[in-house]
Amino acid sequence: PCDVHLVGKEIIRFHTIIWPAILMALDLPLPKQVFGHGWLVFGGEKMSKSRGNVVDPVVLCNKYGVDSIRYFLMREMPFGADGNFTNEALFGRINSDLANDLGNLVSRTCAMIEKYFGGVLPESKVNENPDNELIALAENTYNEFAKKMDEFQLSGALAEIWKLVSRCNKYIDETMPWAIAKDETKRDRLGTVMYNLAECVRIISVLIAPVMTKTPTKIQNALGVDESLTTFDSVKKFGGIKAGSKITKPEVLFPRIDIEAEFKAQEEEKKAKHMME
Numbered sequence: 001p002c003d004v005h006l007v008g009k010e011i012i013r014f015h016t017i018i019w020p021a022i023l024m025a026l027d028l029p030l031p032k033q034v035f036g037h038g039w040l041v042f043g044g045e046k047m048s049k050s051r052g053n054v055v056d057p058v059v060l061c062n063k064y065g066v067d068s069i070r071y072f073l074m075r076e077m078p079f080g081a082d083g084n085f086t087n088e089a090l091f092g093r094i095n096s097d098l099a100n101d102l103g104n105l106v107s108r109t110c111a112m113i114e115k116y117f118g119g120v121l122p123e124s125k126v127n128e129n130p131d132n133e134l135i136a137l138a139e140n141t142y143n144e145f146a147k148k149m150d151e152f153q154l155s156g157a158l159a160e161i162w163k164l165v166s167r168c169n170k171y172i173d174e175t176m177p178w179a180i181a182k183d184e185t186k187r188d189r190l191g192t193v194m195y196n197l198a199e200c201v202r203i204i205s206v207l208i209a210p211v212m213t214k215t216p217t218k219i220q221n222a223l224g225v226d227e228s229l230t231t232f233d234s235v236k237k238f239g240g241i242k243a244g245s246k247i248t249k250p251e252v253l254f255p256r257i258d259i260e261a262e263f264k265a266q267e268e269e270k271k272a273k274h275m276m277e
Contacts, residue, residue, distance in 0.1 A: 001028075001029035001030060001031050001032060002031045002032070003031075003032050003033065004031070004032070004033050004034075004035055004152075005031035005033065005034045005035070006035050006037060007034065007035070007036055007037070008036065008037060008039070009036040009037060009038055009039070010039075012034070012036040015034055015036075016034050035079070035152055036080075037077075037079050037080070038077065038078075038079070038080065038081045038082040038083060039082045039083075040073070040077060040082070040083045040084075040085055041082050041083070041084055041085065042054075042055060042084075042085050042086070043084070043085075043086055044084060055085055057069065060090075064090070064094060064257070065214075065254070066213065066214065067211075067212040067213060067214050067215045068090075068093075068094050068098055068254060069090075070211050070212060070213070071093065071097070071098060071158070071208075071211055071212055072089070072090050072093045072094070074154045074155060074158060074211045075093060075097070075155050075158050075159075076089060076093070076155070077154075077155065078153070078154075078155045078156075079152045079153065079154055079155075080152075087262070087263070087266070088259075091257050091259045091262060094254060094256075094257055095256050095257055095259070097162060098253070098254035099253075099254040099255065099256045099257075100256075101162065101165050101166065101169065102162075102165050102204070102208075102215075102253065102254070103252065103253040103254040104169070105165055105168050105169055105172075105197075105201065105204075106201055106219055106222070106250065106253060107249065107250070107252070107253075108172060109168075109194070109197040109198055109201050110222050110223075110247050110248065110249040110250065111249050112177055112178075112194060112197075113194050113198065113247040114247060114248070114249055115181075116177070116181050116190060116194065117191070117194065119246060119247050119248060120244060120245075120246060120247070121194070121195060121198055121223075121224075121241065121242070121243050121244060121245040121246075121247055122190075122191030122192075122194055122195055122243060123191055123192075123195065123243040124191065124192045124195040124196065124239075124243070125188040125189075125191060125192055126188045126189045126191075126192045127192060128189075128192075130171055130174050130175060131192060131193075131196055133167075134167060134168070134171050134196055134200065135196065135238045137163070137164055137167050138164055138199070138200050138203055138238050139236070139237060139238050141160055141161065141163070141164045141203065141207065141235075142203070142207065142232070142235050142236050144160040145157050145160045145161060145207050146232075148160060149210070154211070158208075158211065161204060161207045161208060164200060164203070164204060165204060168197060168200045168201070168204075171193075171196070171197070172197070175193045177190055177193050177194065180193065195241075195243065198223060198241055198245075198247065199238060199239065199240065199241045201219060201223065202219075202220070202223055202225055202229060202235075202240065202241050203235040203238075204219075205219040205220050205223075205230075206229075206230055206231070206232065206234065206235045207235065209230075215253055216230070218250050218251070218253060219250065219253075221248075221250070222247065222248050222249065222250040223241065223245060223247060224245040224246040224247060224248070225240075225241060225245065229241060
């Protein structure tokens with residue numbers, strides 16, 4: 001039997017009464033759990049062709065990338081409740097969470113390793129207070145993530161990952177690698193900072209994989225990690241990535257959206273469609 005029978009909330013009655021009765025009559029095992037999810041509504045209203053507020057997911061994926069859309073839907077739609085789709089919320093998530101937070105973290109980390117260490121990941125030798133706090137959070141992130149996933153709190157699971165993303169960006173501001181790099185006697189300290197960032201980025205890339213299908217591979221290729229470091233078991237303990245790994249700066253993972261230009265383009269599309277009709 002399936003561990004989870006995932007259905008829309010409007011058909012719970014059938015799937016918790018009629019369908020189990022049919023299975024029992026056929027002497028077949030029942031699902032271990034039935035979970036009814038909410039609807040995705042548009043601006044607070046149920047999507048409807050008659051209202052003209054249906055959003056085409058294929059168009060969105062082609063325009064903004066499938067990973068951006070998958071992330072938005074899972075982050076904005078708490079399971080058990082309805083999720084609300086608006087263009088403002090979508091653009092906000094892409095620019096803030098994906099472009100500014102995750103994309104910027106990966107880009108800065110890889111760029112600094114390229115600049116300061118010729119693209120070769122240094123060893124971690126000199127730990128200080130910010131390092132220990134970051135490492136503790138990185139090791140605990142998997143536990144909190146797994147707990148939320150087991151409870152079908154997908155939005156909450158992503159929020160746990162983004163705590164680590166935010167902490168990494170703060171860690172860069174705290175440690176100021178560009179300032180350390182000016183002092184040749186602090187070479188080992190700079191190496192530790194770079195190693196910690198690369199390892200956190202690897203952990204993040206593994207944890208986002210259930211939601212984002214393409215981004216993890218791009219990040220892992222940039223970090224030069226092999227398949228053994230892309231499993232959930234590999235992120236339970238900090239320190240998996242190997243010193244000496246070849247690091248390359250990836251392409252821009254999430255281009256920022258010019259929100260004003262996007263809304264203007266959408267208005268033009270609506271006018272053109274109306275004229276054709």
